[in-house]
Amino acid sequence: MPSDSRFAGSIPELYDTVLVPMMFLDYAEDVAAEVAASTPHDVLETAAGTGAVTRALHRLLPSAMITATDLSPAMLARAADVLPASDHVRWTPADAQELPFDDAGFDAVMCQFGAMFFPDRRGAYAEARRVMRPGGRLVLATWGRIEVNEATLAVEDALTTLSLDDPPPFLRRVPFGYTDAAVIRAELDDAGFIDVDIRSIEHRSRPTSARDIAIAHCQGTPLANALAERHLDAVQITSEVTRLLEERWGEEPFTGRLSANLVSATRVTD
Ligand SMILES: C[S@@+](CC[C@H](N)C(=O)[O-])C[C@H]1O[C@@H](n2cnc3c(N)ncnc32)[C@H](O)[C@@H]1O
Structure with missing residues (x-):
């Protein structure tokens, strides 16, 4: 598995306890509401992570599977x-690019902030299409450009300021590297989806200390893998990023602009 998409070791705990509350919960509500609007019965979630969207949809549609x-x-x-x-929620390890499910078993497929981690995104969309019933809905969330996601941009700026020999380009290249609506639309068209709708949605990140913003990014994402591969100490880098963020914002908890694409599309009828 490429280290860019490996959420293992200490990453899952820090991702779940620090990054998700800071940046993911409002979008989880948006994705769940978009899926719930078509009142599906069988829903597949890919790249479900630690379940933020799963819980939101289960609250909205408790009788869905x-x-x-x-x-x-x-x-x-x-x-x-x-x-x-x-009886209404099952957790199954699976690669979104090679789903272990029969054809046409789901009314909807949803994926929040996962598609940017799939090396073969077209393959993942083709798989989503295969396992969906004709007329089913695909709902995705993908981040907008890093420039309009203030907390992440500040971490990226801090890493640049540190003048590392080989700064990891992970944040800009992977989670914030799949932002172009025209590209998303073309990939979904190719995979057999119609009525592709892409809306830019803004929220504010929840007030979070500079230290937790640094931990969330440097230790709660695969940026931690990139630092380890460069023999850089993630704890040390976290402290230095914290110092730079505090110089920039002061010591009050920071809240900043978030921007993401909410994408929905319909599976063509054969
Ligand atoms: C940023 S997290 C998003 C998790 C969750 N959707 C959320 O909103 O909190 C990205 C997730 O993609 C998963 N992932 C990466 N590559 C994947 C693949 N090929 N198939 C399925 N999941 C994958 C990772 O394990 C991780 O849980």
């Missing part, structure tokens, strides 16, 4: 601790 999948068993284990498997 949600199959929540992710490449990382450790992420799903944290999700299942909060929302245990039941």
